[in-house]
């Protein structure tokens with residue numbers, strides 16, 4: 001089963017429009033020769049229009065980092081799936097650990113968001129991952145299993161196939177500590193087992209699983225060499241065009 005490599009940048013709450021525009025101009029020429037790999041930048045809502053204009057007609061896709069699950073309504077400060085599509089997004093990151101742990105998002109809320117995204121044809125990247133104390137207590141698989149099972153709850157097989165999973169151990173995000181390629185691959189393979197229990201083996205083999213957490217030009221090649229690592233969700237190292245290009249062009 002060959003899954004197309006999927007390299008995504010998560011800019012978090014960084015950059016203003018002028019910085020996004022200059023990144024985009026440089027990055028699109030650096031990666032214009034890349035084929036057979038999916039490239040995505042997930043940026044703040046305010047940056048989507050300028051990036052949509054720059055990436056139009058290129059091989060770079062655009063995504064958001066969160067959304068609410070309603071189409072419209074009295075939800076001050078929220079953004080809807082329709083508004084994201086209108087702004088040029090194709091993907092949306094859901095359940096990032098910063099959403100779970102800083103903003104208190106639950107598996108139930110995240111599941112509603114996953115369903116709403118799919119309903120409006122936005123492709124979700126569902127983030128899962130354990131805290132350091134959970135890993136140290138030997139609970140990694142239990143935590144990740146719950147997040148996957150709850151995140152996919154109520155999704156048909158066809159819907160499940162539109163979801164990408166990002167496994168991001170919380171202790172590795174922004175810390176410079178990466179899971180070893182072996183540790184990451186073993187959690188990815190466990191996630192595939194969970195998916196095959198919910199759906200079937202064929203479906204579990206088709207769903208892409210990205211690794212995230214201190215992915216850098218220096219470690220991308222060894223991560224991507226692992227059979228169950230299908231891509232990366234990259235924070236800090238996606239903010240500079242040259243380092244993210246090196247990640248996209250992993251060997």
Ligand code: PGA
Pocket residue numbers: 010168172173174175176212213214215233234235236237
């Ligand atoms: P990092 O962030 O690459 O800066 O560790 C990854 C993420 O939070 O998606």
